[in-house]
Amino acid sequence: MAAPHPAGSPPTTTAELRRRVLAAWADSPARFREDANAEEDLVRGGYRDRLLVELAQNAADAAARSGQPGRLRLELTGDRLRAANTGAPLDDAGVQALATLRASAKRGPVDPGSAESAAAPGAGPGAGEGPVGGTVGRFGVGFAAVLAVSDEPAVVSRGRSVRFSAADTRAAVAAVGALAGELAARDGAVPVLRLPFDTTGTPPEGFATEVLLPLLPGAVDVVRAALAQLDPALLLALPALARVDVVLDGHTRTVTAAPDGATVRLTDDDRTTTWQVLRRSGELPAGLLADRPVEERCRRDWTLTWALPLDDEGHPRPLTGAQVLHAPTHGDEPLSLPVRLVAPFPLGPDRRRVLPGPVTDALVQEAAAAFADLVTALSPDPALLRLVPPVGLAAGELDAALCRAVLDRLTRSAWLPAADPEEPALLPARAVALDDATGPRVAALTGVLPGLLPHDWSRRPDAPVLRALGVRRAGLADVVEAVRGVRRPPAWWAGLFASLEHADRDELAALPVPLADGRTAQRPAGVLLADDGLPVARLAALGLPIAEPAATAGAARRVLERLGARPAIAAAVLEDPAVRAAVEDSLDRADEVDAPGPWQDGPDPEELAATVLALVAAAGTPAGALPWLAELALPDADGGWAPAGELVLPGSPLEGVLEPGALGRLDPRFAAGRDGDALRAVGVLDGFALVRADDPEELDVDRVGEWVDACLDRLPAGTPPGWPPVVAVRDLELVADWDRALPLLAALPAQVRDDVRIGDTLVPGYLRWWLRTSPVLGGRCPDRLRHPDAHSLQGLYEPAEASPAVLDLLAPARSVADLLADPDGAEELLTRLGDPRRTVQPDVLRTVYRALAEALHGLEVSPPARVRVDVDRVVPDAVVLDAPWLQPLVDQPLVPAGGAPGPVADLLDLPLASETVQARVTSRPARVVPWADVPGASLAAARLGLRELPGQVAVHTRLTVTGGVEVGWWPGDADGPDATDGTPAALGRALAWRHGRWPSRQTLAEAFAAPDAAGALAAEDAVD
Structure with missing residues (x-):
């Protein structure tokens, strides 16, 4: 082992570093245990989710030391993660830092054999701990995060290269006798990052350093997921890092950060977001760190970052969902503010939650002050209110303290915009939020209510936020009080x-x-x-x-x-109760004098009439709008007085169509020079008078009871009538000249002419019903005529001859459906069908009896003496065919039943064919075969929607039934075969009847008639 360096000088070789660490462990196995426990805690702590952040942070630190924008390339190749970065390469101090727990090249080397190093195990070097302006963070996980995914990490650099190895460390420890017991007790587990080994290698072109991580089993998927989910907002916390390339499965994803003043544009491939960023830096007082570890006491610098996304127009877009504190590695400390916070709060041993204490308290105040600066620096936008801390249960202790501090700062900052552009930004305590504020309302009150906020800053959903800020709310009562005594244009x-x-x-x-x-x-x-x-x-x-x-x-x-x-306005004066009372009393008062003249206690009757008419003219009151005006006393042509509503205007069209003397006539002298519209508005008649009522029983018109009964007959049984407001025409029974009257009636408003809806049923309106049931067209009733265009009713009904407008009013029947809508019309149609003098259109005859049976079901109807069996043939006796195979056996005329033989037979009181003919098959089949074996059966099955035809069919050479009558087919019972003569027509009919698809008999017969053409026919079936 190499000789140690002099005291205070850093070792320069990995061998020397290993020697000194092993010597320290040999002297104190407790230090070995502490280092091993520290790394083991990191691996158990689940720091895989922090790996990429720590690698990015180290790249940012390297870039900061070089003074150039940094770049990081992360690439997963097989089971190896490569992280290459630009910036300052690894040097001797960096190698020592990598092998020193709780020490870092960012604050100067610490002797790995010293008491400080050995006694203070924790996060590894490169933890993102460094001074402001170069590195970020303070108390992160650091390079030790690589142990969560690899036990053979290596760092190759253009300066120094070094590797770490669990296996090599284990061998080195095993060679130290004093550590044999510790190694055995830990089952061979060793602190990997304490013993560095030399290695060789060169980082990729353009990069200064590359971290190589052979991944542990099971870590590949975790790393892959982390790479795919890399958050671009990470670069907001690492200003020295400008670009990150993520290479995964051959695709390169590029994330860049471009500062632009107070904003940063983050680009993630082709997606760009803009963030408002505010950074604050400072130095903590030494006294706050007195009880912190020596590593923290030596580093009092801090930097924090607030980041808020902006939309395309530069408006704030608060984050949604739960937030957490970033340092820049995200931890588990929850925050409720919808803004990203990156701050170096001191962390607990788990490196995830913030430790309470004076350092945290100081940073809370600094963060709150910076947050208030961030808000005040943004352009005024109502979205800023979403940045105000919520009032209520906090997400955690730190969140509660931060929200209190932020709210305190915001309440003491002038940042709320005034509605008055001349006013400066408002302190919340001096601001006023208007209840139910709208733009026009706030604009009108600007200058009247000082401190008024813009309308979009006063929305009711924001009331809790404004209340928390101390903003005063103003209601409508405050508005009313504020405008009292105000002099404004x-x-x-x-x-x-x-x-x-x-x-x-x-x-x-x-x-x-x-x-x-x-x-x-x-x-x-x-x-x-x-x-x-x-x-x-x-x-x-x-x-x-x-x-x-x-x-x-x-x-x-x-x-x-x-x-x-x-x-x-004239209309309002006209509707004054006093005016109405005078009008309603005018006829009685006029009768008090023998002749028109002054009243003893009121105006002259003619003067009153002239005044009311003038008001009506000025008001433009339409006829009938004020029904009580019809009671106004007006002079008649006989020198007396009569209600306006009972007088006819001289020379009017109505005067020429009524019976002479049926109604009074307005005095021509009085009428001369008067406004004709005003006379009509007070009820004087120049056309037919209209009456309105909410209930038909209130109508005083001719035959109203008959009309109500006719309407009720059309309602479904048991349906209570719910009448809409009804408009009827008066005096129809007084008409003498219908040729001239009908055009006048046809010109009336649609609401008078049209039908009336009662619930879901449409019934004829009073005018239409009265005219249709009265002899107004050449002495004939229109409900006994047809429309000239109703070709389907030719032969049964004569055409109505009138102008198009009159025809539209009378609505003579255009179809059988029109006739069936009215029970009386349906009975008339049934009678006419039995009239030998009339003819019927073939298409009508096919279904008319079925339609009649449905329309008259449940009504007492006498059967007709004759029934129609052909377009021009009626007979007294006939049969309704209900079983088509019986047709050859029936010797009486057949009534077309339209597919409803039972109801038609009941309506006409005729027997069914099955009731008059009893027969059975008397011939023997030549063969009985499955339906599926009949040529053409596959196409027939397809046309029936079946995969295969079930059952059997009996083929007779000559199919006969009782009496020796030869027939083409005869149905079998439920389990027996159908009998046919083998012809396609017979096969088609038998099969159609068997499957309840009688209308399909011809298409089925076609399938049996041309089995060789089944493919072509199927292709035709496929054509839409």
């Missing part, structure tokens, strides 16, 4: 009112409103809102509380109306 008031559109009405009951005459109303209730055409000055002279028009523009008007203000 009308446009400002309009903006304020508009911003309160969706606010709570009760809280705004005392909101002041500026009036047109310069006064201020103390509440919106009772204020009148001027219309554009209203003479505001005249009304104001009456002392009416008319709001300043410019203060009620746009949405402001809606808000004030919701708060009780009334529109000061």
